Every structure is written in structure tokens, then in C-alpha cells.
Amino acid sequence: MAIYKISYSKEFKRANIHNYGCNFNCTWCSYKLGNQPKPDRFLDLGEIKEVLSSLDIERVHFVGGELSTYPLLREVADFAKNELGVYTKIGHSNGYGLPPKSIDAISVSIKSLSEDFYIKYTGKSNKPVLENFQKAYKMGIKVDASSVYIPKLVDHDEIEEIAEFVANIDPEISYHITGYIPVPGAPWRAPTWDEIAKAQEIAEDYLHHVEVSWFPSFDDYLKMISENPQYQKVIVA
Ligand code: SF4
Numbered sequence: 001m002a003i004y005k006i007s008y009s010k011e012f013k014r015a016n017i018h019n020y021g022c023n024f025n026c027t028w029c030s031y032k033l034g035n036q037p038k039p040d041r042f043l044d045l046g047e048i049k050e051v052l053s054s055l056d057i058e059r060v061h062f063v064g065g066e067l068s069t070y071p072l073l074r075e076v077a078d079f080a081k082n083e084l085g086v087y088t089k090i091g092h093s094n095g096y097g098l099p100p101k102s103i104d105a106i107s108v109s110i111k112s113l114s115e116d117f118y119i120k121y122t123g124k125s126n127k128p129v130l131e132n133f134q135k136a137y138k139m140g141i142k143v144d145a146s147s148v149y150i151p152k153l154v155d156h157d158e159i160e161e162i163a164e165f166v167a168n169i170d171p172e173i174s175y176h177i178t179g180y181i182p183v184p185g186a187p188w189r190a191p192t193w194d195e196i197a198k199a200q201e202i203a204e205d206y207l208h209h210v211e212v213s214w215f216p217s218f219d220d221y222l223k224m225i226s227e228n229p230q231y232q233k234v235i236v237a
Contacts, residue, residue: 006235
């Protein structure tokens, strides 16, 4: 939809451009846990360029919701990459839209290889997701994949299929498995650490770089965010 905030990490010389809105409606979306109200103002292109130009940065990360829904993504990424000469990354994407060439790296969430699953649980087909993942890789964009492990929904068999799909493109692509954190109204439980560890083992049969993250509760996740230097930043617009 649109950019409502820019934050800055002096330590990592990184600006984060925050988008509001997503074209999927995943039942387990953890953004729902944050209870973020719709922003009351959005930044225009001129403001975004002015703020980015004023910062000492080496990286611009696009974060929040689904970035491909932001109509000016190409303009902002072109400006960051070509005018400012910085590294550009989409920190999280559902992959429904193809990123512009001026994006250096993108992390794409792959929820399932089943189209029926996607339509039922996200409201959209996975065909563009899987196609765009391969296209972005062929464009030379550094892609990595992620999945949320949800017991009895996105379980070990699903993780294995996704890992195999990614490995068929390139077994060096990084894959991150996140343990599901229960959201209100959704029927699934949180995984145990053993289930996550097994998912990692299965994915490692196909891929060389598999990481996992697992938090017993949303509060534990927030605690990690508050303590990890990677997440420390100040709001600059
Ligand atoms: S794609 Fe990501 S941000 Fe969008 S609804 Fe699904 S989990 Fe939430």
C-alpha cells in the first residue's frame, strides 16, 4: 500500500522503509498480534528521497506487510540503488509480485507447494509465488526462502517438499524455518523445539544453509527484538 515510516540504524548504516498493508490474508499472520492501527499519514516519494539522502547509509531495507503492494517500490529502489549506491533488500515478501531489478536481495515466504492450500489459507494462488521466486533468482537477485512450521498444517512433509523445490533451483539458497506463534482465533498450537529441530534436519537433507527460529510465546519474540542489536533503530520520518 504505502510507506508510513523510515527508521535508521546508525550501527549498521541501514535505513528501514516501513510499508503498511498486504494483499494476502494468512490465517496465522503474526502482524495481527501487534494490533497495529492503520497509520494516519504516509510519506510521499519526495519525502522518502530527502530522508534517505540525509542519512549515512550503506543499506536500505524494505520491511512490513507486503512491499510489492507499494506502487512506488521501483522508484524508491531505483533511487536507493542507482542514485545513492546502497544495497537494497526486501526483508520479507509473500512473493506474489516480482521485485524490480534494483533490488539486490529478497526473502520470500513459501507456505506450501499446494495451490489449494494457498487459496484456502491466504486467499491467493501460489503460482505467481513459485514462478517469481525462480525468476528473481535468474535475474541475479539474492533470494532466500522461509516457511512457518505449523504442526499438522505446515508439517514435516510440507517442509520437505518446499526444501526440495528450493534445492532444485540452487541448494545454496538459504532457508529459514520459523516456529508458529499462535494467533487468536486460529486452531493451531505452537510447535515444540523437537519438532522444529526435526524440520531443520529434514530441510538439511536438501539445502546447505538452513536456520530455524522458535519462540515459546509472542512475548519471548518481542524480548528478542528488544535485545538484538540488529533490531535497534530510531524513527527518522
Ligand atoms: S503474507 Fe505475511 S504479512 Fe501478509 S498476511 Fe500473510 S503472513 Fe501476514
